[in-house]
């Protein structure tokens with residue numbers, strides 16, 4: 204590992220100014236991804252700007268009735284927060300499905316959004332990789348791609364985004380807030396991650412040097428009846444091979460509102476808008492859920508070894524929506540359903 208500087212920032216403008224003065228600097232959250240990548244030589248920052256002392260560690264109600272989550276809130280605190288568990292249970296479940304207790308105690312919301320892919324070619328500096336070294340090629344397409352993308356990939360990169368948290372945030376229309384030297388800004392999560400195209404090394408549309416200050420969750424009564432389901436190769440401490448965040452509001456057997464986002468199938472959380480469109484206003488039931496999943500997955504382009512993800516995601520849609528449709532207490536019927544007990548397990 205090459206030598207690097209370390210500085211702790213105590214206010215937001217100070218953190219942004221430090222990064223502005225050193226283009227090779229990186230913000231340091233919990234360090235659970237960045238430091239690993241520094242050890243392998245994938246990341247070689249000249250300076251780490253520690254953001255954990257910034258006053259961004261709170262979860263607060265917004266005037267609009269949603270929640271504002273600070274960028275340095277740890278994953279553990281986010282998952283344990285009573286209002287997150289009550290109003291957005293799938294978000295608490297998604298966070299708890301990731302990593303381990305120790306890692307979640309360190310990992311921050313800002314760092315979780317910007318964690319890098321787990322593609323083995325990306326993390327091995329001896330291998331070519333368009334994401335790490337633009338123009339060097341994508342060996343995963345001909346090589347190891349069992350866990351790679353089936354949606355939205357390109358001939359330049361087929362990696363998936365590894366975050367569980369971001370999948371639930373996508374389902375709930377989260378907005379990312381940030382600060383630059385020019386002032387504050389915000390980006391809907393749906394626009395935050397770039398399509399892969401021929402620039403897989405450019406992962407977000409965040410302006411250069413931007414510090415993520417937090418996430419705003421708009422009010423979403425439907426989110427109270429929501430669930431995150433993750434499929435992985437081991438029961439714990441493993442990244443998803445497919446996941447889903449879903450929320451459902453059913454009245455008199457008719458879908459009033461549905462939210463669906465897929466994880467581990469694309470370079471970003473995949474909001475299943477076509478499936479949502481088909482389901483809204485229609486009946487519940489395995490047949491309708493499967494038809495909606497098929498419509499969404501019609502865009503899938505599998506590689507030789509990851510076609511199983513198409514079937515996996517279809518089955519996840521049917522299973523999770525079926526469970527949600529059988530739950531009592533959809534919004535508007537008898538209030539909200541508290542799934543936080545499940546989140547805590």
Ligand SMILES: Cc1cc2nc3c(=O)[nH]c(=O)nc-3n(C[C@H](O)[C@H](O)[C@H](O)COP(=O)(O)OP(=O)(O)OC[C@H]3O[C@@H](n4cnc5c(N)ncnc54)[C@H](O)[C@@H]3O)c2cc1C
Nearest residue numbers: 232233234235236237301302311313314315317366367415
């Ligand atoms: C063994 C292991 C298993 C894991 N399993 C899972 C899993 O199953 N699911 C899952 O979702 N995740 C998993 N993770 C990943 C973990 O969730 C991330 O490493 C973590 O969320 C990153 O947060 P951090 O604060 O440590 O980020 P850091 O490592 O500090 O930073 C990550 C990136 O974000 C940037 N950054 C940090 N904060 C800010 C900010 N405020 N503004 C702008 N840029 C910022 C950094 O510069 C860096 O580029 C696992 C990690 C490990 C090591």
Ligand code: SF4
Nearest residue numbers: 322324332341360361
């Ligand atoms: S899939 Fe993306 S990250 Fe993996 S080797 Fe190809 S270009 Fe690199």
